[in-house]
Amino acid sequence: MSFVRMKGETLRRFAYTQIRMGVDTPIVVYAAQEAQAVEACRAAYTRISELEQQMSDYRVDSELNLLCRDAVGRWRRVSRELFYVLWRAHRLAQQTDGAFDPTVGALVRLWREARRTGQLPDPQTLQAARARSGYRLMELCLRRRAVRLKVEGMQLDLGGIAKGYACDHALRVLRRYGITRALIQMGGDIAAGDPPPDAPAWRIALAEGGETTLARGALSTSGSTEQFVEIGGARYAHIIDPRTGLGLTRLILARVRARDGITADSLATAAAVLGKSGIQRLQRLYKGAQIEVWEQAS
């Protein structure tokens, strides 16, 4: 435990970790009292659990999955949080011509099956899943905060955007408890508030080695290097290339710095699909973000 004196008040560093949305979720905060840190972090984890119940595609009874069953051919009103994330995802889908697409759930399910069985889906199965994917099949009504799906059996998937959004909310909760110096990580998504009292920024270790710094912003990493299944000599990553309906096969790592987690997370997933040659347009649209892509020459 480190101690830092500031303006007559001693701030101490507290670190916790729990599993949320299927990943380790460490939170580090500076607070005057342990009780304050404990209470604030508990509230932050609770908030993330609530968001998970809204947005998870793994939980049968999540708001997202109920929506998939309920909204076919009719408008369904959803919670503010779910609507906002669906709206951001849909907008990014339009901006990337569907490279980022929150309706790829049916294809993600096939990928998970392939990981289990070691076999690619047969062409008919793949075709059927593709017919149930495509952001144009999801309609949003801002005025009514409602969603309508055009095709039976569609599966929405917010795996490429929800963790970043959850990080943003966690920081917000901590602030309500008087904690501004905080850092949260959910898998490849990191969001930071103010830096530690004795440093200009948080130091972040990078998966590929080395480190970087972060303060009052978010940093997300996406790519094909961590989660993939190997079939017939090819590697299929857990990020779907909507053009093929299969996992990305080229080796790619995308990293995005942005003002908030929802932006960094979703842009990193989008950039992983778009590749080096496709990110310029995205960069022009999101001027405040810094998008980097490393790609194996093919």
Ligand code: ADP
């Ligand atoms: P991670 O889940 O490892 O943090 P990402 O943020 O890149 O990585 O998100 C990958 C997840 O996004 C997948 O597990 C899946 O749920 C979802 N997904 C897969 N392909 C796409 C896509 N083309 N557009 C949007 N989301 C996708």
Ligand code: MG
């Ligand atoms: Mg992402």
